[in-house]
Amino acid sequence: MRVFEGADGRRRVYVANHNAFAEQSVSFAVEGIEAEAAGVAVEIGVLMLVYLNQAYRRQQDEAMSRQGKVGIPELRQAVIDGALLRLRPITMTVAAIVAGLLPIMLGSGTGSEVMRRIAAPMVGGMVSATLLTLLLIPAAFIIWRSAQIRHKGCSADHAGTPSEEI
Numbered sequence: 001m002r003v004f005e006g007a008d009g010r011r012r013v014y015v016a017n018h019n020a021f022a023e024q025s026v027s028f029a030v031e032g033i034e035a036e037a038a039g040v041a042v043e044i045g046v047l048m049l050v051y052l053n054q055a056y057r058r059q060q061d062e063a064m065s066r067q068g069k070v071g072i073p074e075l076r077q078a079v080i081d082g083a084l085l086r087l088r089p090i091t092m093t094v095a096a097i098v099a100g101l102l103p104i105m106l107g108s109g110t111g112s113e114v115m116r117r118i119a120a121p122m123v124g125g126m127v128s129a130t131l132l133t134l135l136l137i138p139a140a141f142i143i144w145r146s147a148q149i150r151h152k153g154c155s156a157d158h159a160g161t162p163s164e165e166i
Helices: 001-015 021-067 072-106 111-150
Strands: none
Touching: 001 021, 021 111, 072 111
16 A cells, blocks of 8 residues: 555665665655645545435435435435535645645745645645535536436436446
8 A cells, every 4th residue: 555655665674774865865765754744635535435425315215215316406406415514624634735735835944845846736736626525526527427317318316226336
């Protein structure tokens, strides 16, 4: 797993009885930071899908209780409900990460040239991952589920059965 690569590299340097140079230390730190940022982006996306799916299931349950079908309007409402539940936590998570990276990106001390080049793409990556999560994932979810609804004439008891899950 990528998360453990930095620890494995440090262990190899220690076992081989080499002196860890500054370049090696920076390399290990960058690997850990990049893996962490990628992990946060994936977690945010997965949580958005979970919340969208839960909101859709609630719409299915409501439709089943009134003996109706889940249509496109109910799907859109489920996506709005699910996305709104994740809006604040996602925004706060990304704001905290970006706030932690800004001093590194804007610093002007020894080694700041190297660290600035590391922090700038990570800030951009967190912003783009946030936009992807908040805009593209809900849109893709609507397209995917609406295709299911149109294709199967999806009633509440057939939509989103476990065999159709992602």
